[in-house]
Amino acid sequence: MSSHGAPIPMISKPCGPLTGTAEVPGDKSISHRSLILGAMSVGETTISGLLEGQDVLDTAKAMQAFGADVTNHGGGNWSVHGVGVGGFAEPENVIDCGNSGTGVRLIMGAMATCPITVTFTGDASLNGRPMARVTDPLALFGCQSVGREGGRLPMTLVGAAEPIPVRYTVPVPSAQVKSAVLLAGLNAPGETVVIEQEATRDHTERMLAGFGAEISTEVTDAGRVITLKGQPELQAQKIDVPRDPSSAAFPVCAAIITPGSDVLVPGIGLNPTRAGLFTTLRDMGADLTYENERLEGGEPVADLRARFSPDMKGIDVPPARAASMIDEYPILSVVASFAKGKTHMAGVKELRVKESDRIDAMAVGLRANGIAVEDGPDWWTVTGLGHGNVPGGATSASHLDHRIAMSFLILGMAANAPVSVDDGGPIATSFPIFEGLMGGLGADVSRT
Ligand SMILES: O=C(O)C1=C[C@@H](OP(=O)(O)O)[C@@H](O)[C@H](O)C1
Numbered sequence: 408m409s410s411h412g413a414p415i416p417m418i419s420k421p422c423g424p425l426t427g428t429a430e431v432p433g434d435k436s437i438s439h440r441s442l443i444l445g446a447m448s449v450g451e452t453t454i455s456g457l458l459e460g461q462d463v464l465d466t467a468k469a470m471q472a473f474g475a476d477v478t479n480h481g482g483g484n485w486s487v488h489g490v491g492v493g494g495f496a497e498p499e500n501v502i503d504c505g506n507s508g509t510g511v512r513l514i515m516g517a518m519a520t521c522p523i524t525v526t527f528t529g530d531a532s533l534n535g536r537p538m539a540r541v542t543d544p545l546a547l548f549g550c551q552s553v554g555r556e557g558g559r560l561p562m563t564l565v566g567a568a569e570p571i572p573v574r575y576t577v578p579v580p581s582a583q584v585k586s587a588v589l590l591a592g593l594n595a596p597g598e599t600v601v602i603e604q605e606a607t608r609d610h611t612e613r614m615l616a617g618f619g620a621e622i623s624t625e626v627t628d629a630g631r632v633i634t635l636k637g638q639p640e641l642q643a644q645k646i647d648v649p650r651d652p653s654s655a656a657f658p659v660c661a662a663i664i665t666p667g668s669d670v671l672v673p674g675i676g677l678n679p680t681r682a683g684l685f686t687t688l689r690d691m692g693a694d695l696t697y698e699n700e701r702l703e704g705g706e707p708v709a710d711l712r713a714r715f716s717p718d719m720k721g722i723d724v725p726p727a728r729a730a731s732m733i734d735e736y737p738i739l740s741v742v743a744s745f746a747k748g749k750t751h752m753a754g755v756k757e758l759r760v761k762e763s764d765r766i767d768a769m770a771v772g773l774r775a776n777g778i779a780v781e782d783g784p785d786w787w788t789v790t791g792l793g794h795g796n797v798p799g800g801a802t803s804a805s806h807l808d809h810r811i812a813m814s815f816l817i818l819g820m821a822a823n824a825p826v827s828v829d830d831g832g833p834i835a836t837s838f839p840i841f842e843g844l845m846g847g848l849g850a851d852v853s854r855t
């Protein structure tokens with residue numbers, strides 16, 4: 408992939424209606440957790456529908472380096488023979504998590520209460536992202552760390568030989584921080600308690616319960632209080648990874664902005680901690696319906712039907728919804744460009760510390776394509792021009808950020824002139840079949 412290699416410039420040209428069925432790959436968050444929890448279990452965990460994006464492949468490789476037996480059986484079917492809670496061996500080499508914040512932060516948590524020393528690194532994007540948000544709470548367990556200035560990778564962690572349990576209030580809305588603390592708590596005696604003021608994606612809690620840990624969540628005035636009993640024996644599971652709502656966002660939004668489109672995106676999880684974008688699109692007046700609503704593995708799932716929506720209006724996106732759509736703001740800003748009026752997005756400071764500063768990356772790129780964007784430290788406003796009025800025509804920098812690259816390529820499908828990105832390589836981290844899938848619906852996306 409190009410975050411370690413040559414850039415892959417790409418172009419997206421205005422296209423006719425997008426039609427057909429878009430089967431998006433497995434959920435990235437659940438795929439990482441399946442491999443990590445499988446590696447911390449006793450017995451063989453089998454996984455179907457694993458996302459085979461580079462982020463997840465890097466986590467698979469890491470689990471192998473910690474002593475788990477990870478096997479790819481083909482067709483998205485994988486198995487992990489775990490080493491049990493506290494059973495991680497010391498890797499012989501540096502752990503390279505590539506572009507993945509989820510991978511590195513969850514793995515740091517998982518090793519922090521094992522008596523091993525591990526050095527972590529990543530690509531230029533990951534090595535610029537803040538890690539103190541994870542190493543600060545891990546220090547409370549007794550895990551030491553030393554990294555570059557500002558708590559950046561490469562970084563070495565010395566796991567606690569005699570970990571103590573922790574009570575920790577997460578200071579930023581982050582499922583990665585919450586999950587790192589919970590995974591560290593697995594190998595500490597007694598109860599580890601994590602308090603989050605804003606609800607973030609709850610896959611770690613749900614999956615830990617599925618693997619047999621004693622974990623409970625109480626909703627209080629202080630927020631969600633999550634209590635985990637340490638040192639359980641996790642039991643291997645059979646996991647069927649659902650399709651990723653964050654990937655579904657791209658064909659859904661493409662259909663909404665491209666004249667004449669009608670696209671079905673089947674089997675998408677509507678866990679309320681993930682589905683904020685779809686609510687927002689409906690609030691803007693998008694023609695997005697949920698068909699065949701059902702429960703799968705205890706989670707709400709539906710087939711999404713997205714149709715061209717010429718009459719959308721800009722809205723104020725409620726800040727309380729931010730955590731449930733945090734990865735979807737870049738593509739929402741593209742849809743907002745085709746709505747009439749201003750879309751205001753506030754309470755989104757976290758966007759500045761993702762694979763790129765996503766507010767800045769989108770603001771600069773949208774302006775170059777003829778859209779007015781204002782921004783401040785934790786907010787931005789996009790002034791939509793309505794359908795048929797978005798100029799396009801520019802080449803944008805993707806900053807080693809898959810969501811920025813995909814968002815601009817979707818913009819090009821409905822703008823008046825083609826839109827290019829300097830590097831589509833990072834798309835392989837989360838959505839390796841993006842180009843073929845969008846092409847199959849009728850989009851004109853290619854490498855230049
Ligand atoms: O826990 C996870 O799987 C993720 C949490 C979010 O990050 P933060 O926890 O930093 O908000 C999200 O942006 C990321 O894509 C996946």
Ligand SMILES: C=C(OP(=O)(O)O)C(=O)O
Binds near residue numbers: 506507509510761810
């Ligand atoms: C923020 C993201 O991922 P990560 O933090 O795992 O790099 C993302 O996929 O949008």
